[in-house]
Amino acid sequence: MKFNKKRLLPLGVCLLAFAMVALMADKQWSQKQQQIDLITEFYQDHLSRPDQRQASQVPAGSFYSKGLEELVDANSQLCYALSRGDDICGYGADGDVFLDTQEVPPSLDFERSGFKVERMDENTVEASFNVYPDMGPAYERQIRYSLVFEEDKGWRVDDMHFSQGRSMREELQQENDAVLARARDLADTAGWVFxxxxxxDMLDRAMRFIDFPLQVCDQYGVCAALKRDDPRLLQALDMLADRNPDLGTLPKSGEIQAADGKVVGIGPLDFTFRNRAWWVTKIDLRR
Structure with missing residues (x-):
């Protein structure tokens, strides 16, 4: 049997083109499904946990993009190093970021939440659910996820968009800036310390603001550099507590400009600005 090569060639080209189109369509479907799966599987896991999970507790590389993960890590590090008062610090520490609520009923699970997910465009997925399904539509939530594709990981979340135009990236940056601003404000630091x-019963909290080793001079002018576990430190703090410091002498917010190495004396304490914050560096019981 003889084949007409002139007829077979166009047929082969058509078959090849069809195969390429089918392959591209399959790839596009696969990427769309990966986006849906990323968000769905995350919520299936999140809503099965007995305790709330904070933004900083998501395993590295599993959900966030590299850029968003860097912002989350920076927030955790700043809170650990510089948030020394009793303020709540940490993005979403007072609630559940992924459910956009402060409290979650213990009976809520993936099925009861009515979770749905929908692709809004090539790089955006919207998750919708109800955090209090027994209380009607007032507790419905919609969160849009901006996604990016990373070669070594696949699709990852680059931002979360909440109601009223709120954004995870913006809120993280705002909190990070606020932590740094408070640490640079001597009035805030001195206010907590005094x-x-x-x-x-709160002297141990004052130790959060001390940069060790701490120079301590007693009422006779004898000075020593004390470590955190030195028993003489608590003795010195006890003596300061007995003095009932006058809080009216503290500087006002923004009155003292921060600069590396700058030292400001307030009563018996010296405060030094270093490592992005004001720290107690000296106690002088003669003052």
């Missing part, structure tokens, strides 16, 4: 020194 407030703690005014109560004997």
């Amino acid at each position: 407030n703690y020194l005014g109560s004997e």
Whole structure:
């Protein structure tokens, strides 16, 4: 049997083109499904947990893009190093970021939430659910996820968009900036320190603001560099607590400009600005 090569060639080209189109369509479907699966599987896991999961507790590389993960890590590090008062610090620490609510009923699970997910465009997926399904539509939530494709990981979340135009990236950056601003404000630091020194049962909290080794001079002018576990430190703090410091002498917010190495004396304490914050570096009981 003889084949007409002139007829077979166009047929082969058509078959090849059809195969390429089918392959591209399959690839596009696969990428769309990967986006849906990323968000769906995350919520299936999240809503099966007995305790709330904070943004910083998501395993590295599993959900966030590289850029968003860097912002989350920076927030955790700043809170650990520089948030030394009693303020709540940490993005979403007072609620559940992924459910956009402060409290979650213990009976809520993936099925009861009515979870749905929908692709809005090539790089955006919207998750919708109800955090209190028994209480009607007032507790419905919609969160849009901006996604990016990373070669070594696949699709990852680059931002979360909440109601009222709120964005995870923007809120993280705002909190990071606020932590740094408070650490640079001597009025804020001194206010916490002297407030703690005014109560004997809160002296240990004042130690959060001390940069060790701490120079301590007693009432006779004998000075020594003390480590955190030195028993003489608590003795010095006890003596300060007995003095009932006058909080009216503290600087006002923004009155003292921060600069590396700058030292400001307030009563018996010296505060030094270093490592992005004001720290107590000296106690002088003669003052």
